[in-house]
Every structure is written in structure tokens, then in C-alpha cells.
Amino acid sequence: MGKLISVVAFWGGTNALVKVCCRPEGWLLYKEALRYNLAQYKGGTFVALSSSRNWYAPTMRKSPRFAVCLLPLLLTGVLAGKAWADDFSEVAQLSREGKFVEALAKADVYLSSRPKDAQMRLLKGLVQRDAGKPTDAINTFARMNEDFPELPEPYNNLGVIYADQNQLDKARTAFEMALRTNPSYSTAHENLADVYGRLSSAAYNKALQIDLSTAAVAPKLALVRQIITLNPTKLSAAQLAALPKVQPATQVAIAATKASPETAPKAAPLPEPAVRPTREPATAARKPADDNSPTTAKSATTKAAPTPPTDTTANREVEQAVQRWVTAWGDKDLKAYFAAYGQDFDPAGKQSRNAWEEERRARIEGKANISIQLTDLQTLVRGNTALVKFRQNYRANGIAISSRKTLEMVRQGDNWKIVREAVGE
Amino acid sequence: MSDFLHSRASQPLISPKRWHSGRRAIAYLGLALTVVAFTLAHAGTAMAANTTAGLSRADGYSEQRLLEVFALMARGQSREALAKAEKLVQDYPHFQLAQLVYGDLLAARTRPLQTLGDMAPDTARAGAATLADLREETKQRIGNVKERPPEGFIPSQFLKMAPQTRSAIAIDASRSRLYLFENTTNGLQLKADYYVSVGKAGVSKSLEGDQRTPLGVYFISSRLDRKTLTDFYGVGALTLNYPNMLDVRRGKSGSGIWLHGTPPNQFARAPHSTDGCLVLSNPDIRTLIETTTVRNTPVVVASQLVWKSPKQLEDPAKSFAATLESWRTAKSSGDLKKTLAFYTPDFSSYGKSLDQFTPMLKAEMKATKGRNVELKDVSYFQWSDSAETMVVSFGEVSAGKRTGMHKRQYWVRSSNEWKIFFEGVH
Numbered sequence: 001m002g003k004l005i006s007v008v009a010f011w012g013g014t015n016a017l018v019k020v021c022c023r024p025e026g027w028l029l030y031k032e033a034l035r036y037n038l039a040q041y042k043g044g045t046f047v048a049l050s051s052s053r054n055w056y057a058p059t060m061r062k063s064p065r066f067a068v069c070l071l072p073l074l075l076t077g078v079l080a081g082k083a084w085a086d087d088f089s090e091v092a093q094l095s096r097e098g099k100f101v102e103a104l105a106k107a108d109v110y111l112s113s114r115p116k117d118a119q120m121r122l123l124k125g126l127v128q129r130d131a132g133k134p135t136d137a138i139n140t141f142a143r144m145n146e147d148f149p150e151l152p153e154p155y156n157n158l159g160v161i162y163a164d165q166n167q168l169d170k171a172r173t174a175f176e177m178a179l180r181t182n183p184s185y186s187t188a189h190e191n192l193a194d195v196y197g198r199l200s201s202a203a204y205n206k207a208l209q210i211d212l213s214t215a216a217v218a219p220k221l222a223l224v225r226q227i228i229t230l231n232p233t234k235l236s237a238a239q240l241a242a243l244p245k246v247q248p249a250t251q252v253a254i255a256a257t258k259a260s261p262e263t264a265p266k267a268a269p270l271p272e273p274a275v276r277p278t279r280e281p282a283t284a285a286r287k288p289a290d291d292n293s294p295t296t297a298k299s300a301t302t303k304a305a306p307t308p309p310t311d312t313t314a315n316r317e318v319e320q321a322v323q324r325w326v327t328a329w330g331d332k333d334l335k336a337y338f339a340a341y342g343q344d345f346d347p348a349g350k351q352s353r354n355a356w357e358e359e360r361r362a363r364i365e366g367k368a369n370i371s372i373q374l375t376d377l378q379t380l381v382r383g384n385t386a387l388v389k390f391r392q393n394y395r396a397n398g399i400a401i402s403s404r405k406t407l408e409m410v411r412q413g414d415n416w417k418i419v420r421e422a423v424g425e
Numbered sequence: 426m427s428d429f430l431h432s433r434a435s436q437p438l439i440s441p442k443r444w445h446s447g448r449r450a451i452a453y454l455g456l457a458l459t460v461v462a463f464t465l466a467h468a469g470t471a472m473a474a475n476t477t478a479g480l481s482r483a484d485g486y487s488e489q490r491l492l493e494v495f496a497l498m499a500r501g502q503s504r505e506a507l508a509k510a511e512k513l514v515q516d517y518p519h520f521q522l523a524q525l526v527y528g529d530l531l532a533a534r535t536r537p538l539q540t541l542g543d544m545a546p547d548t549a550r551a552g553a554a555t556l557a558d559l560r561e562e563t564k565q566r567i568g569n570v571k572e573r574p575p576e577g578f579i580p581s582q583f584l585k586m587a588p589q590t591r592s593a594i595a596i597d598a599s600r601s602r603l604y605l606f607e608n609t610t611n612g613l614q615l616k617a618d619y620y621v622s623v624g625k626a627g628v629s630k631s632l633e634g635d636q637r638t639p640l641g642v643y644f645i646s647s648r649l650d651r652k653t654l655t656d657f658y659g660v661g662a663l664t665l666n667y668p669n670m671l672d673v674r675r676g677k678s679g680s681g682i683w684l685h686g687t688p689p690n691q692f693a694r695a696p697h698s699t700d701g702c703l704v705l706s707n708p709d710i711r712t713l714i715e716t717t718t719v720r721n722t723p724v725v726v727a728s729q730l731v732w733k734s735p736k737q738l739e740d741p742a743k744s745f746a747a748t749l750e751s752w753r754t755a756k757s758s759g760d761l762k763k764t765l766a767f768y769t770p771d772f773s774s775y776g777k778s779l780d781q782f783t784p785m786l787k788a789e790m791k792a793t794k795g796r797n798v799e800l801k802d803v804s805y806f807q808w809s810d811s812a813e814t815m816v817v818s819f820g821e822v823s824a825g826k827r828t829g830m831h832k833r834q835y836w837v838r839s840s841n842e843w844k845i846f847f848e849g850v851h
Contacts, residue, residue: 199528202528204525207521208555210551210552
């Protein structure tokens, strides 16, 4: 133990792939139909939680008209997105400036019209904690757990606050709950590991009846500042599942390692996978093949999978582009790193491109060293679009995280650019 | 949660599967593995025993739960072991050994274990003595599971138990173990056994303050209620008649050797940690207090018990029965000289020499007026160290009388003849 685990911070939000169960025989899938704070899964069914129009969905659950009803919501959601992102960053900014009263007031105003907004409630809990009101923060996160039992983030943050208070058994339970909702949630894993370490030390101290203060060396646990999307990828499950069969996988290992000791580590170094791997809700498991997106993936699915592309030159180009991206990242060459992303790159969440770049810059520059290795690389090229799947083994500042990642790339001139980056299958 | 377990196999930080790997982990597991086979069998009998003896309570249960944790660890079921250990420390937060194992199991969630009490070096240094004690305690508790007394065997000291004496206690200091027997129509039956702590300096007490636990045949001389005691003694105490008449004859000093419990902030003590007392955890001493009787219940304290089948003990028992019978016959006959021949020259009875005792013996014999002396409720326990001795208890009743005196005699064997070196009413 003793690792310092830090904060994953994506201000703004991520777009959700929304699966709406309209009829028993199938799923309709809306890309960017809803912001996550408008909707989420409940009991395997997608429900809208709130909207700017008092549009409240549980009554409409499983209604055949549900899909239709979503359309106006979709528009308002997209339009309102920008304004809301501002609300989030304002609250966060106020909190950073120590203006907790104002931050909380603003959050409350926001929540008065959208009481089920998970993202703002998470943020409110964080502000309460920063304001030195752990009891309020516990209350906020605990009530989130009641309202959004499938979200790991509130459990994680609840665990962190319990750990702050040295209520380690409660912290452990909370982290375990976070992992129960998402077994591959690495932040909660690391936090739980630290809590195990601290509980273990406490047990040893009791066993030996000694009083070695563990508080001094207690590692800081990672708070999560963002509800991550359910499934941020545009790729359909069918498409991805087809990948290994369709194409003899081009197995390439791409590595980038860079040690740059000159950078002073930030107070809380940030672990990398800001987006947690996709959760597999029970409903998704039931009908994974219909998990589709209405844009690029739609046609691919309807056409059925077996049209194996054999453009090995394109494959090579795509892989070279991925290689450049990884190298730039490992070298902390931000110019090249950002250049790997296309103009129409869609950052996860409600973030603007600028906000995203700012955050990436802070995160990457904040690391003393970054090492990234990609394994199990699989590339599927279809015309001017490409899917790249791989396992990303990331190490930075003593933190090691392995996760699956998928990049969606498009050809722009002679180059392939990333237009979508997603963690998970 | 099994998903969680599986998913973590790929997580570098937490790898429960590493339980199975690593050469040094074997040392830990080796300890626990041996428990597996025995624990389950033992758990069954212990439970059954507790029920039949009416001891269906928590005595000895805490240890059994600890052993179950070890068994689960040995099977690689560290998650289940952790859950059980957690429950155990919740129920007995001052059970230090349970805390140690709990600490290990928590640590095992994040790294492979290498030893019992696999803590950071500075922690281990800060509590080095306690850690060594806890490891010794583990060895003793597990040793008891590995080597059980042979089924139906009893300690060789228990030659004859009066049916009226309902219980008996024997302590094997080398094993830190106390055995509780019930005296049934089928003889002594082992009902339970408990971890027990003895003197810091070990056993064979001879001097006051030597921090040793005496060895010999003792009896519970009184029962002390917790209300009259400080917290230090836990839920209560049973006092022993140390020094007994053999100890007095040997000039041993000291007093206040008790069986007692532990203070609220301590569940069990280290194997060698007392000033000579025999210390058990509170649930265990509570059972002893409830199942033993003052004056009657023998407490044999041996450095190492020798277990014999009841059949093996028949011959020495018969042999001594004949000796005791010849003494009874002599006394019944009214022949003082013949009777006095059974007493050693250095006989002593509560400070009286044989010369001072003789008139009393004479008076007793005169009172019987030649009637037969009958011995009721006879018990005798042999104790052999540098000398062969026998501790005898009985009720002495003249024929035709309904009441008599409870007497205790200490016999010693010299040149193949048993002689009485103490006799007194008790």
C-alpha cells in the first residue's frame, strides 16, 4: 500500500448511447439522444430521469410511444447541453476558488429543476466534501446510491469520504458496492486495495496491541468527479464481435515509453483511464447484437457482417496512425497528440473540444512519466472509416492500468484521425 | 461478487490467485493445510460434545471459528476466509490472533502472503514480542487439532473417580491445553478442551513469585465470583489448593494459583504469560465454573499428559485398591499398631506429627468400637515425578452410621510399599 491514487476528472459529461426498450422483440438505439443526466437504466429498462420540460419518464416506461416521445427531448437535450456544461464548470470553478456557498447554491438552483441529475448531484457531493461538510457529502452520495444503484461513482466517492473519516469498514463496503455495479472499475479497485491495506494495518495493530499511527501514511484515495457514459462508442457490439472472425487480426504491439523526471508531479497524480469500461447491463446481455448506433454502425449491421475488408495498405496506415498517437502520448508531445484527433473528434461527455484539450494537457503534463503499450491490436477498415481495438497497458507515476480501448478513425486526406475514443469493448 | 474476483485476476494490484503461488507462501499454507483434515472432523465432535454435555454455548467456539478460517485459507478460499475472519473479529474484537489472521487476509487481497502476521517490518519490530507470542499461540492451537488424544483415552493420573464427582480437569502445559471431562457411568468422557495460558517462566512452581505454574494433582478449592474480583480476572475464577500436601512436604512456597478469565480488552493470553495462574478466555472459564464443583473436581496439571485407555489403568487401580483395602481392614480391626504401620515416620497432618496424630487415630478407632469402617465415594489420582504418590479422597463411615467424615490422604510409594504421609479431613 501507500500508493497515491488520484482523481479522474472529466468536467462536462459524456454522451450516452441510449438503449430504449420499446417493444419486447427489439431495441431502438439512439445515439446522443439523451444526456446521461436525463436518462439512465433502471431495472434493465431505460428511463428518462428529468428534463427541462418536466418530462418524467417512469410512467412512460415500456410505452410504445416512448421512442417518439424522445425526439423533442433529444433536441432539447442537445441544445441544452452547452448551457449545462457551463453550469457544471461554473460550480466546479466556484468550488476551486473556495466559494463553496455559492457553488452549492448554484448546484441547488440547477438541481431544483433537475433533481435527478446524477452529474450535478455528484458534483454537489464533491463540493460539500471540499467545503468540509463530509456528513452532507455522505448524505448526497448515499441518496445517489438509492436513486442510481447502478452507478459506481457515488459508491466510490462515498467510500473515499468514509476512508477520510477512518471508517474503513464502511469505506470497504462502499468500494465493493462500486465494484459490484462495475467489476472492472479500476478507481474503485485501487481505492479498495488501499482500504484493504489500511484495514490490514489496523488489524495488525490490534493484534499486536500497538498504536502505530497509520493516518500519517494513509494514501489519498481517488474521488471520481464525473459520471462516465454507459457506452461512449459509436461501434455496434455486432460489429465488434464480428471483428476477429472477419479479419485475421493484425496483431501489433505498439509501445510508447517516456520518462521525464523534470515535471513536478501534481498533488494528486491522475490515473489515466478517465472513462471506465463499459458496463454490461443485464438487458444488454440479453440482446447484445442489437446494440447499435444510428450513424455509421447502422448500415454496417444491417448489411450484415461478412464483408471482410482486405485493404492491408489501409490497415497499415491506420496502425501507423495509432502508433503515432501512442508515441506522442508517451512522449508528452501534445501537439502531435492532439493532431492525432480529427477536427470532428467528439470528446466523451459534454465537453467541448477546448475543454477536452485543456484537460488532456493538464493530465498528460502532470505525469512524470507515461508508458503505454498496446497489445491485441485489431484493425477493421471499411472505406474511409476504421475501427481499432486493443488492450492499453498504461503506466504513469507508479500507477498501472490495463484496459480495453476502441478507436474509431476516419481518413482525412492521407491521414487517419481519431474521431471517437472509447474504453471497453 | 464472484465476477469481481474473476475480473481481478487480470488486475495487477489485487490477485487472490497468488495465494497459490510463491514458495514462501507454502510456509503459511503448510501451517494451515494440516488443519484442514483435522478441523472438520474435530469441529463435528466438539460440537456434538458440547451439546451432549449441555455446554451448547460459545465456549471453545471462537477457536473453532479461527481454525475454520485457517482451513479455508488452506483451501485457497481466501474470500470466504476473510468473511469469516471479519465476523470473528467483530464478535471478539480483542482476540488478537484472530486480528492477526484477519490482517493477513486483508493484506492477501492486495499481495501474496509469506508468513503468519505478514506485516510491514516496522510494525513487526514494534510488536516483535507479541508477534512471536501470537505465532506460538497459533502453533499451540493448531497443534491441538493435529494431534488429538486417542479416542476414549484418559490421562494416566485418573485411576479412580468417585461417581459423585461429576467432572475432572487435566492440563497439558506443553500443549497449552485444558481438557474437561465428564464422569459418566461409562467412565471419564472428554467433553471439551480449551487453549490455556501458563506461567511466564513455564511450569514446576516451587517458590513464591517464580512465575511458574505448579505441577501436580489439585482440587478446586473455591469459586470466585466476578463481582468480588477486578476486571483482570475476567468473568470469574476457580482457585486451586496449591500448595497441596505433597508441595508442602517438599517445601514449596507461593499461593493463589487460580484458573481465571481475561480482562475485557483481552480475549486470550499468550501461551506463557501468567504469574503461575492458568488463564482461559472468558467463555471457557465460564463453562468451567458452571460444570465443576468445589472440593471435588480434580485439576491435574502436567507438563505433558500421558494418555491411557481405561483398560490400561485397570491394573494399577486394582493394585492400589488392594492397598487401600488393607489399610481399611487394619483400621476396622482396631489394631492400632498394625494401622500405624501404614503411616510414614515423617507423617504430618495440618502441622501435627505422627506422634501428635496417633491419639486422634486411636480415638477414632475407639469410637468405631470394632465396627467395620466403610469408605464411600473413593477417588484416587496418581502423581509420579521423582516420587510415586497417590492422592486419595473418600468418606469414612462406620458401619451402621449414616454420616462420616470426608477425608483426604496422600500416599507415597517407598521400597514397593505405599505409605500415608498426610491424612486429614477436608
